[in-house]
Amino acid sequence: MDLEKKIHDLGGKIIKKGEDIFTEHLLECSQKHRFKIFSNDIMMGKWCKECENDSIKESLEELGIDFSFEDSRCDYLIEGKRKFMIFKKKDLEVPADYNKIVVDNLDDPDLKQKIWEAVKSNQKFTFIGERKKETKPAIHQCEIITHLSDEKDDTGSVIKEAPPPYPANTNLGVGYIRVSTVMQVQDGFSLEAQESKICHEAMTRNIFIKKFYIDKGISGGSLEKRLALEKMRQEYLQGEWIISCSVSRLSRNTKDLLSLAEEVEKRKSHLLIIDLNMDITSPSGKLILTLMASQAQFEREQTSERVKGVLQHLKKNGRLRTKAPFGWKINPDRSPDAPIHIRDESEQKIIKKIRLLRSKYPDLTITPFTEKLNTLKVATPRRSKKWHHSVVRSIMEREGIK
Numbered sequence: 547m548d549l550e551k552k553i554h555d556l557g558g559k560i561i562k563k564g565e566d567i568f569t570e571h572l573l574e575c576s577q578k579h580r581f582k583i584f585s586n587d588i589m590m591g592k593w594c595k596e597c598e599n600d601s602i603k604e605s606l607e608e609l610g611i612d613f614s615f616e617d618s619r620c621d622y623l624i625e626g627k628r629k630f631m632i633f634k635k636k637d638l639e640v641p642a643d644y645n646k647i648v649v650d651n652l653d654d655p656d657l658k659q660k661i662w663e664a665v666k667s668n669q670k671f672t673f674i675g676e677r678k679k680e681t682k683p684a685i686h687q688c689e690i691i692t693h694l695s696d697e698k699d700d701t702g703s704v705i706k707e708a709p710p711p712y713p714a715n716t717n718l719g720v721g722y723i724r725v726s727t728v729m730q731v732q733d734g735f736s737l738e739a740q741e742s743k744i745c746h747e748a749m750t751r752n753i754f755i756k757k758f759y760i761d762k763g764i765s766g767g768s769l770e771k772r773l774a775l776e777k778m779r780q781e782y783l784q785g786e787w788i789i790s791c792s793v794s795r796l797s798r799n800t801k802d803l804l805s806l807a808e809e810v811e812k813r814k815s816h817l818l819i820i821d822l823n824m825d826i827t828s829p830s831g832k833l834i835l836t837l838m839a840s841q842a843q844f845e846r847e848q849t850s851e852r853v854k855g856v857l858q859h860l861k862k863n864g865r866l867r868t869k870a871p872f873g874w875k876i877n878p879d880r881s882p883d884a885p886i887h888i889r890d891e892s893e894q895k896i897i898k899k900i901r902l903l904r905s906k907y908p909d910l911t912i913t914p915f916t917e918k919l920n921t922l923k924v925a926t927p928r929r930s931k932k933w934h935h936s937v938v939r940s941i942m943e944r945e946g947i948k
Contacts, residue, residue, distance in 0.1 A: 549585055556593060577603075602632060602649055605658035611665060628665050642692050648709075650675025671709045688758050694773040701763030703773035708756050719753040719787030719818075721745075722778055724761045724795045737762065740791045747820050753787050779806075784814050792821040872927050872941055873897050896925050897945055900938070904947050912939050 553560060557576030564571045570582040575594040583592065602622060606613045613622045613632075620640075622632040631640050632647045640646045647664055654660065654674055664672035671690050688706035695702045712718060721744040725737055741758060748755050759774035775796075782788060788810060790796050796819075797803040807826055810817040816825045822834055870876050873894050874887040900919065907918060916935040926932055927941075941947070 549588065552588055558594075601652050601654075601657050602634075602661070605661050608658060609662055609665075624665065628668055630665060632661075640690070640692065642694060645670050645672075646690060647672045648674065671707065673709045688755065694777060703764070703777075704760045704762070705774060705777060706758040706760065708754075710756075712756055713754050716752050716754040717787060718783075718785075719748060719755055719789055720757045720759060720778060720782055721748075721755050722759050722775060722788060722790045722796065724764060724772070724775075726763065726765055740795065743791050743820055744789050747789060747818070748787075751787075751818075753789070755789070757781075779809065782813070782815060785816075787816045787818055789818045789820065791819075793819055871944060872937070873945070893927075896927070897941060899924055900941065901945070901947050904942070908948075912942075 550560070553573060558573050560571060561574055561580060562572035564585065567585050570584055571588075572580065572582055573594075574580050577594070577600075579594050581594050603613075606622065606624075611624060612626065613624050620631040620633050624630040624632070629644045630647055631644050632649065634649055634652075645664075645668065647661065648671075649657070649661075651657075651674060657674060660672065660674050663669075687708040690707040690709060692705045692707065693702065694704065721741065723737055723740045723744070725740075737760065744758075745755065747753075757778075759778040761772045761774045764772050778788070793803065796806065807817055818825050824830070824834070826834065870887045870890070873890055873896075875890040875893075877884055877886055877888045903918065903922070903924070904915070907915060910918060912935045916933050916938045919933045919938065924933070927937055930937070
């Protein structure tokens with residue numbers, strides 16, 4: 547029988563053909579597994595070992611659960627009323643709307659039952675395998691990452707989570723980490739530095755960190771837009787510890803910070819600020835918190851005033867480099883006598899075309915004139931896909947086009 551036909555009949559394809567019968571071929575099976583095999587082994591009925599031994603696939607088929615193979619994201623994908631990604635590795639991320647199953651032991655005799663229980667109960671994370679015994683005190687095993695927002699330029703909100711069950715005879719806690727765009731590069735404020743500091747403090751207090759809530763590149767001026775903090779406030783349980791490195795990481799607004807402390811106290815949990823070295827839900831802690839929060843807010847307001855002063859000075863001296871209007875661009879020459887904006891010749895050509903078309907259609911109001919620009923496929927401004935009447939009106943008013 548022809549080898550290539552045999553491979554095709556088995557649903558496979560040749561990635562790299564061997565030179566002779568003593569050289570292995572590199573093949574890919576229908577499930578996208580890549581493997582090496584000799585020609586004679588194929589002819590004698592051997593095929594992809596991963597498929598032959600894949601008890602995950604067999605379990606899903608026996609359970610009647612529809613699944614698909616995902617080459618780039620995971621091993622198996624379940625979509626429908628229950629959305630799961632199934633991996634054979636632990637260190638892979640899942641989108642926020644998916645649950646995760648990690649199979650570390652394909653020979654588990656109860657594999658099918660454990661997969662079914664996970665899917666049936668819609669558990670966020672299931673680990674199937676034997677955990678390695680810890681030789682050191684367990685601090686955290688937060689390997690599951692969930693994105694609460696789209697990350698862009700080192701900003702976004704993330705949860706790092708440890709899978710249950712959690713170690714016995716320890717207190718449970720969560721860590722809150724925040725970095726602003728300014729603080730990210732400063733020692734002591736980076737994500738790694740804060741995480742390490744929280745872990746060390748947790749170890750000294752026999753606290754197991756089950757989750758880290760992380761807001762990256764987000765101001766501490768208020769509690770708004772901090773999706774990780776909001777999620778933490780929804781999820782932490784009675785008696786658990788919330789640990790943060792400093793008052794400023796939680797909030798620079800006195801009212802917000804005291805409100806958060808009161809909320810934690812009502813839930814009979816604990817809020818630990820490492821820099822203060824105390825549980826600030828205690829009476830003495832609340833007093834110090836008030837003083838520290840007031841100082842943090844004072845520093846924030848001072849910074850705000852300094853920024854306003856600099857902007858006013860630049861504006862007064864004509865050096866405020868705001869975004870250049872359409873038709874112009876920032877002058878790379880920053881010498882004192884150089885103009886801030888210079889002509890952008892490519893955009894000036896578009897303005898010239900708008901001027902000519904306006905003289906041709908003087909009776910059109912702004913909305914139909916804008917539609918005319920789109921119909922005639924006049925090059926659109928910068929990253930826009932089409933012209934909008936507000937942009938057209940602004941250009942016409944600025945350029946004196948009637």
